[in-house]
Amino acid sequence: DGASALVVTSAENAERDGIEPLARIVSYAVSGIEPKFIMLAPVEGVRRAVAKAGWSLEDVELFELNEAFSVQALGVMKELGINPDFVNVNGGAVAMGHAIGNSGGRVLTTLLYEMKRRGAKRGVAGLCLGGGNSVAMCVERD
Numbered sequence: 001d002g003a004s005a006l007v008v009t010s011a012e013n014a015e016r017d018g019i020e021p022l023a024r025i026v027s028y029a030v031s032g033i034e035p036k037f038i039m040l041a042p043v044e045g046v047r048r049a050v051a052k053a054g055w056s057l058e059d060v061e062l063f064e065l066n067e068a069f070s071v072q073a074l075g076v077m078k079e080l081g082i083n084p085d086f087v088n089v090n091g092g093a094v095a096m097g098h099a100i101g102n103s104g105g106r107v108l109t110t111l112l113y114e115m116k117r118r119g120a121k122r123g124v125a126g127l128c129l130g131g132g133n134s135v136a137m138c139v140e141r142d
Helices: 011-016 035-053 070-080 092-096 100-118
Strands: 024-032 062-065 122-129 133-140
Touching: 024 035, 035 062, 035 070, 035 122, 035 133, 062 070, 062 100, 070 092, 092 100, 100 122, 100 133
Parallel strands: 062 122
Antiparallel strands: 024 133, 122 133
16 A cells, blocks of 8 residues: 655745745646557657647657556657657666556656756656556656
């Protein structure tokens, strides 16, 4: 058993409460594909979120993409054409664990703390959901 929480607030509230934000949400996207292709669902979600942010994939310094299975990460990286050196740099869900009810929270917090550690400015978190759906979020640090 376990629990987790993420605090999402405005810059004004964070300043008022003396909280240093880890990042700013720039954009997010949801997408869906035919359920039999669910392992590639994050591809379109990531593309949409990056486009909404006004970025290119080359602008992103770190990606944290949930991997339900190892082969999923390989397929998503190949389809997006992104450098694996900047994806799941701490090992991803296969190495860290796949906490079913907290996958999104784990993916995002791992990305945010790694961005902070490296001094990275732009990152993308993404994962697939049941039924062929996916979500992705672009975040930026000052």
